Amino acid sequence: MNSPDHINPEQLLSILFQSPNATAVYTGSDIKILSANSAMLKFWGKDRSVIGKNFTDAIPELIDQPFPDILREVWNSGITYYAKNYPATLEIDGELQESYFDFEYKAILNEKGKTEFILHTAFEVSERMAAQKLVLEKSVSEQKLNEELSAINEEYTATNEELSSTNEELMTAENSLIKLIAELHDKEKRFRFMIEQSPVAMASLKGENLIVDIVNDIVLNIWGKDRSVVGMTLPEALPELKGQPFLGILKKVYKTGKPFYGNELKVSLSHNGNLTDRYLNFVYHRTNVDGAEEHSILIVANDVTEQVLARKNVDEINTRLEIALDASSLGSTEVHLATGVMKSNDQFKRNFGFEPEEEFVYADLFEAMFPEYREKVKALVKESIRTNGIYKAEYPIKWRDGSTHWIQAHGRPRYDENGKGDRMVGMTLDITDKKLFEQQKDDFLSIASHELKTPITVVKACLQFLYRIKDQPFSDTHIRIRQILQKRPLRKRVFRIGIRSIYMQSDY
Template sequence: MKTAAHLFTSEKLLDILFLSQNATAVYTGEDIIIQTANDVMIHYWGKTRDVIGLPLETAVPELKGQPFLGLLQNVWRTGNSYEASETAADLLIDGKIKTFYFDFLYRAVKDENGKVDCILHTATDVTERVAGRELVEAAMAQKIVLDTEQTLNEQLISSNEDLRLAQTSLNMLNEELEERVQSRTKALTESERRLRSLMTHAPVAIGVLTGRELFIESANAKILQVWGKTAAIVGQRLAEALPELQGQPFLQLLDDVFTTGQPCYSDEAKALLEHEGVLKTYYFNFLYQPILNEAGVTESIFIVATDLTEQVKTRQEVEQSEEMQRFTIEAAGVGTWQFYPDSNELTLSSRFKEIFGFKEDEEISFERVLSKIPQDERQGIEQAITNAVTGGIKYNVEHPVDGFED
């Protein structure tokens, strides 16, 4: 008895693979030919899908003089994968060279003989995370400078008073010292102005909370937009300005930071915020960085946050769509399978096992599935799968299946 199999097409399998939110590309050869790349990777490059099939150096010429092409060629020659974090890359976006930061992996995918078949490239844009950390570090360094300047000013003023009382003949020296104080005070004021300007125009949400009661000392336009408030809340306690935070974890997290002096960082934290009288759901990456005085006691907390609401909701919609697709497939009685060439892992649905005559609870290898395909059909199926995985080519293949096993 032979049963026609209802299989996912290779096109559908690649479509599902490239739904990943991580940027993904596949390269082959010493010249690093782009065999395929998902939309996220194409977006990172600032290109169109016309680059598929080109050498990476031709498709993204601004990579010349940067380390990435050499790293990829070394992975191809040696078969040793390469991984790095927060690496700077200069890319041509909208006609301008811009610097981005990525976590990435160049994984060497080998055949059964240990020879490199292709390189799987996955990447995550961490530019905002790096920029936020650098901004915090700059702000903390600026705080140290300001504290040092203030201490010097106080010392100079005290010295002036002592000199006036002790020696009236040193008036000229006092005047000189006072001029220095004024000059340093002016420099201090300018430093504060620059820091506030940096915070005001930063592309991420920034605020400063002072004291254990978390008074809002400053808030840039971005964080006011995130909170759904105006500058009128500056000077208020955070709990009064945003009463909807009661019952959410953020006030307690801030209190813990104030107590311990340890920073707090979170990815994709869910928050309910009131905008125009309506309570809405948002998602953020945020950092609570304590600012300590000379005694090591927390005086204030520096907040940096990035709004990820659109990205998270888009991913959730994709996940819901995939779940609905799974329900539809099961309802239609279609058998499905997933094969991961780099690990040789195979996953079969219950309907697929039924179509191929396998038992529900038995472990099935990829070779065993191929053995159910008649010999005269098998080589063509194997070649179609190989081409789909390594070349980004879609296939729709029909073939008979050998009879059920006892």
């Protein structure tokens, strides 16, 4: 054990940082992370930005797990804590994953007997737990087999009483069965069985030449091959890998012993003579046998082609939707009702007088809306959530520069897994020009209606007067009336032209 008289904390941190074992150092009652080496950061699924943060701030998914309380207890008591086969749920690449660990929280005390640091070392034992589970299952199978063998031996014993002459043959058979049971315990058999029965694609490549040693049906399906590839080198079994990076990666893993993790990497494989692109998540891990010069590489893979292509299709659809929205000047948004956070496109923000780079939240929308419309729109939103229907509304807004604009809005709610409406997806259109035109049209029609009433009254009066003097000789009175009637249609034609102009513009 290192003594504080021989190594200072800075040297200790430097040494621990270089260790291949997962190591971290904490200090303070709030468990501040002083240091964490690459192995520990990999366990956490984090990068070096967590250094200097409190433990729960750096790894928030552990807040409701026992580890923060255990660390505080070690800090306060100065008593080291050790655990084996302990489960932990960590966020790796955006997904929560459960793994098992052997770990120790070692209290480093100062000369006053108080905790000054906590040294955290950990080893992932998920594979060991899986192996123990497999061993347990095998033990049950062996027990059942032993029970069956016991029953057979009872039958053999009964038979021996009647057929003593066959005793030697029965003993030979019993020895053969014992030898078979012993072979089932052989490590290589278990390893082969584990690979071949694995629910994921697995293969084992032997030696520096990457000879295909063990494969299961799932990996053969990904490769597009059958079991005739067993015994071939991988370049012989999969010649299409030439020019792709995978053979080089495998040779590097074999040489260095450092595992390689591939995430959604594209590989071209030959299926029935046709090259097919697939996307794989995989790991290459060298298995070391003590004292052996030849190693093997274990391949574990998962075909994620469908997921990757589906995501790309969604991205393409979203791109096309954005183009369509931009072309139609439609604003789109998704608002989280509990927080007011909105994910909006640029046009949506422009409709409310905001620049694309500015933050725009749900409260800003109602702040811009004229006060007398706010409660009505909120009621429409609540009703659409209650009925799972579409809400439609038109309302005026005031931009921050004081100008007035009109918005036409459509929206529909989205629900969480419990059936609670938690989001609203909506679209908006600036209809200010349309509203302005409608106002101009109403004003014009009002004026036109007033102006048309006067000439119609005059025409009626002239017709009535002409009727009364129809039997009289043609005179100057007839001429004046005719002149009046000839002027009136011209005025009406002017109004008809104005009305026709209005309706032609309203067709846009």
